[in-house]
Amino acid sequence: xxxxxxxPGAVAQGFIWGIMAIGVYITYKILDLADLTVDGSMVTGxxxxxxLMVNGWNVWPAMLIALLAGMLCGLLTGIFHTFMGxxxxxxxxxxxxxxxxVNLKIMGKANxxxxxxxxxxxxxxxxxxxxxxxxxxxCVVIIALLYWFFGTKFGAAVRATGCNEKMARAQGINTSFxxxxxxxxSNGIVALxxxxxxxxxxxxxxxxxxxxxxxxxxxxxxxxxxxxxxxQNFVVRLTGVILGGVIYYIVYQTVIFIGLDTDxxxxxxxxxxxxxxxxxxxxxxxxxxxxxxxxxxxx
Amino acid sequence: MLELKNVTKIFNPNTVNEKLxxxxxxxxxxxxxxxxxxxxxxxxxxxxxxxxxGTYPIDGGKIFIxxxxxxKLPEHKRxxxxxxxxxxxxxxxxxxxxxxxxxxxxxxxxxxxxxxxxITDADRQLYKELLQRLDLGLEDRLSxxxxxxxxxxxxxxxxxxxxxxxxxxxxxxxxxxxxxPKTAAKVLSITREIIEESKLTTLxxxxxxxxxxxxxxRLIMMNAGTIILDVRGEEKKKxxxxxxxxxxxxxxxxxFANDRALLS
Numbered sequence: 001x002x003x004x005x006x007x008p009g010a011v012a013q014g015f016i017w018g019i020m021a022i023g024v025y026i027t028y029k030i031l032d033l034a035d036l037t038v039d040g041s042m043v044t045g046x047x048x049x050x051x052l053m054v055n056g057w058n059v060w061p062a063m064l065i066a067l068l069a070g071m072l073c074g075l076l077t078g079i080f081h082t083f084m085g086x087x088x089x090x091x092x093x094x095x096x097x098x099x100x101x102v103n104l105k106i107m108g109k110a111n112x113x114x115x116x117x118x119x120x121x122x123x124x125x126x127x128x129x130x131x132x133x134x135x136x137x138x139c140v141v142i143i144a145l146l147y148w149f150f151g152t153k154f155g156a157a158v159r160a161t162g163c164n165e166k167m168a169r170a171q172g173i174n175t176s177f178x179x180x181x182x183x184x185x186s187n188g189i190v191a192l193x194x195x196x197x198x199x200x201x202x203x204x205x206x207x208x209x210x211x212x213x214x215x216x217x218x219x220x221x222x223x224x225x226x227x228x229x230x231x232q233n234f235v236v237r238l239t240g241v242i243l244g245g246v247i248y249y250i251v252y253q254t255v256i257f258i259g260l261d262t263d264x265x266x267x268x269x270x271x272x273x274x275x276x277x278x279x280x281x282x283x284x285x286x287x288x289x290x291x292x293x294x295x296x297x298x299x
Numbered sequence: 300m301l302e303l304k305n306v307t308k309i310f311n312p313n314t315v316n317e318k319l320x321x322x323x324x325x326x327x328x329x330x331x332x333x334x335x336x337x338x339x340x341x342x343x344x345x346x347x348x349x350x351x352x353g354t355y356p357i358d359g360g361k362i363f364i365x366x367x368x369x370x371k372l373p374e375h376k377r378x379x380x381x382x383x384x385x386x387x388x389x390x391x392x393x394x395x396x397x398x399x400x401x402x403x404x405x406x407x408x409x410x411x412x413x414x415x416x417x418i419t420d421a422d423r424q425l426y427k428e429l430l431q432r433l434d435l436g437l438e439d440r441l442s443x444x445x446x447x448x449x450x451x452x453x454x455x456x457x458x459x460x461x462x463x464x465x466x467x468x469x470x471x472x473x474x475x476x477x478x479x480p481k482t483a484a485k486v487l488s489i490t491r492e493i494i495e496e497s498k499l500t501t502l503x504x505x506x507x508x509x510x511x512x513x514x515x516x517r518l519i520m521m522n523a524g525t526i527i528l529d530v531r532g533e534e535k536k537k538x539x540x541x542x543x544x545x546x547x548x549x550x551x552x553x554x555f556a557n558d559r560a561l562l563s
Contacts, residue, residue, distance in 0.1 A: 131413070153403070153412040156396075160404050163393035170352070171460070172378030172408040 003257045008128040010253040011246050015135035016200060017215050018245025019142060020193035021223070025241050026186040030150075031162040031179060033081075036092030039209040039218060040099025041073035041187040045194025046204035047106040050114040053199075059122050063195045070191020071184040073099060078180030088173035103206055111205040114198055131200060138196070142189065143238045151232060158182050166183030188215075211266050214273050219244035221276040300365050301328040301351070301468055301500060307359035308346055308524075320346040322358065322524035328468075328502070333494055336504045337543070338521035339551075344504045348470045351502075352529070353377040364467050365395035379409030382452065382461030382499075384474040391457030394446030398437060398456065401445050402426045424482030429459050433489060451482035455489055462493045469494065471503040475510075487514070508540045522551045 020042060027035040043064040052062035053124035073095055080091035104110065123131035149155045160168040161178040168175050188213070198204045223244030227236050256262060308321040320343050328334060336344050350357050353374035362370040385391050392401050403417045403426075423441060430438040435453050437448075444523045445453060454474055461469060471490065475483035491514060494501050505511050511518055518535050520528035520543070527550045530538060 148519040149414075151416055153407055153417045154414055156400060156404060157407075157412045159396060159400075160393045163395045164390070166385075166390050167393055168404075169374045170378055170383045170385075171404045172375050172410075173404070173412070174373075189468045191312045 003254065006253045006257065007250070008132060008224050009122045009125065010249040012123070012125075012128055012131045012200060012251035013197075014246030015132070015139060015242065016193050016197050016245075018219055018242035019135075019139060019196065020190050020212065021216040021219030021241045021245050022146070022238055023111060023186040023189035023193065023225075024213065025220050025238065026146075026182055026189070028217065029162075029187075030159055031182040033088040033162075033179065033183070034092070035074075035077060035183060035186060035267055036089060036213050037073055037077045037099070037183070037187055038092075038190045040096040040103065041070045041210045042194040042197075042209035042212045043103045043204065043206060044073055044099055044106070045191025046104050046198035046208060047112065047194075048191070049195035050112045050198045050204040051106055053114060053119050053121070054112065057197070059120060063122075063192060066068060066195035067188045067192045070194070071188035073191070074184035074187030077187070078183040080178055081183070082176035086243060100206070107204060107206070110207075111201050111203055115202050116199070121202075123196060123200045125200055125202065135196065139242050143242075146238060147234050177224045203244060211269065214270050215245075215248060216268075217277070218248050218269060218273050221273065222247050225276075254280060300363075301326070301502075302363040303327075303347075303351070303360065304363070305360035306347075306350055306357050306362060306370075308343075308350055308355075309358050312358070320524055321350060321357070324525055325360075326519070326526060328500055330500055331498045332517055333499075333501045333515035334503070334517045335515045336502060336517060336519050336521060337506075337511045339506060339547075342521040343524040344521050345472055346524070348383075348472050348502060348504065351377075351468070352381055352383055352470055380465035380467040381470060382408075382463070382468070383470045384457045384461050384472065386473040386476050388450035388453040388457070388477055390447040391460070392453050395444060398430070398445055398448075399423060399426050399441040401456065402429070402460060402463070405463045408464060408466075412456075416420070416543060422486065429463075430456075430490045434516055449482075449491055451478050451486055454478065456484050458486070458493060462497060462499060466499050467500065469499045469501040471501065473504050473506060476506055478517065490514075512538045512543070520547060520550075522547070527551065 020038070024035075024038060027033045048066040049062045052065060053059060076098070077095040080086045080094055081088045084156045095166055114121065116126060123134050125131070136264045137289070157168065157173045158178045158181065159177045160171065160173055162182070165175050194209070197208070220241055221244065221298060223237070223240030223242070226247075227240035230236050252265065255265065255268070303324055303326040305323045305325055306321050307319070307323055310316070310318045310320050324343070324347060336347070338344050351362055353369070353372060357370060360370070361368055364506060368379050369380065383391070393404070397420055403422060406422065406531045426441060435452055435455060437452060437456070445456065448456070458474070469539070474490070475486050478486060487510060490503070493499070501515070503515065512535070516535065517529070517531040518538065519526050528546055
């Protein structure tokens with residue numbers, strides 16, 4: 001019974017992390033970059049939104065500023081990576097560490113309460129069904145906007161940058177600019193998810209972003225598995241990512257309900273992601289013999 | 300018109316691996332010239348093409364296309380004037396994107412890429428007509444991922460893409476070398492058609508000396524980063540593989556058996 005009661009909450013959290021995972025999808029899948037900035041930019045989104053609302057701002061401009069702050073985080077990682085030539089994964093780690101300090105300075109302390117009874121927030125834990133509707137709308141709007149964007153000439157050039165950089169440059173595409181743009185877009189979405197999470201959970205905490213990248217990757221991977229048998233298009237894939245986040249949180253709640261030591265949750269998440277990331281490698285290593293034979297038959 | 304003036308490229312300068320890849324190389328191509336390029340491994344053929352395309356900066360000299368100096372422009376800006384096909388069929392196209400998406404990327408080469416839809420129905424019609432000419436049955440597969448196509452099909456599409464919007468220069472870097480002989484012949488004949496139809500100024504590197512003789516109006520042979528032979532017009536028509544090998548031997552001084560391995 002408790003588990004069923006916890007379900008709407010799990011789904012709401014899943015939606016929020018699903019939105020965050022769409023940001024991860026943009027870097028990890030579309031740009032083919034592993035961007036660790038998100039652990040920091042998630043909290044930046046939470047902190048900016050919380051501090052602005054505590055200081056009397058309306059929720060909408062607060063969320064917009066949070067999104068822009070997230071884009072700045074991505075911009076910084078992009079500059080490290082392209083202009084300064086630092087490998088993407090290191091660039092993200094550097095920004096993440098910078099953001100640890102920045103986020104502390106934004107809040108002035110390690111956490112900031114944003115109680116729903118005192119502030120006019122968009123979503124709150126106390127009204128889960130209302131939150132679910134709002135979050136579902138956010139997902140729809142974000143997916144629609146991204147579907148439009150990646151169908152434009154500029155968007156197609158961003159996709160080409162991640163797919164084949166050499167080809168992209170030969171077709172006159174400024175790949176460095178597109179990478180910086182993609183990182184900014186991704187982290188903007190992550191920070192927006194952070195702003196939503198701060199409202200939903202009624203607080204922003206410096207530790208809330210820890211392992212965000214792993215949750216995001218988990219959602220992307222689960223999403224991939226979910227839609228593997230469906231006709232592939234961009235809307236289906238992004239919807240898969242959102243559902244991936246939802247499933248992650250349902251499993252998470254179930255595991256807590258069963259009574260597993262919550263200290264172990266991060267370790268388990270990481271191990272599950274590691275196994276899924278290893279699958280392509282395992283396939284190549286252990287099924288390669290058969291593939292080669294098939295190739296020979298075709299030749 | 301393409302002009303290379305004293306172009307020098309040194310790899311790994313000031314190390315034990317220092318290599319002078321292009322040695323004050325000068326070359327002028329008239330509009331409509333179709334030049335085949337041959338030479339042994341390490342002669343500087345690909346380095347020359349990459350220097351023109353801007354894959355890496357050059358260490359000396361200047362490069363002009365129709366009077367504009369391009370040697371200081373970044374690679375993606377030079378793409379406005381240059382169409383390229385690479386040796387590896389995987390390089391010229393984006394595998395995870397559809398045929399029509401790849402063609403639209405090429406269609407917008409050198410143009411501002413804004414927030415308008417990448418592909419309109421009119422574009423699709425144009426792509427279909429272009430693909431029809433390849434006679435590979437690709438015109439009905441606009442929304443097929445390029446990664447699912449064969450190497451020959453991918454090179455043919457890359458050729459179409461490279462020749463879209465009539466570039467001022469077409470660079471072909473051994474673009475048939477990775478294909479089986481039959482497919483290579485087909486791609487080469489498509490190449491000839493496209494170049495002749497649009498009168499594209501072309502530099503084509505090839506390992507096949509017979510192809511180098513049979514195609515184009517001019518042939519250059521490279522060795523040690525410079526041009527050691529430049530034959531055009533009637534004189535080129537009289538060339539044979541044996542004569543080329545002989546010339547190579549005479550000028551470069553390296554042994555004949557090796558030359559054959561390197562050149563053919």
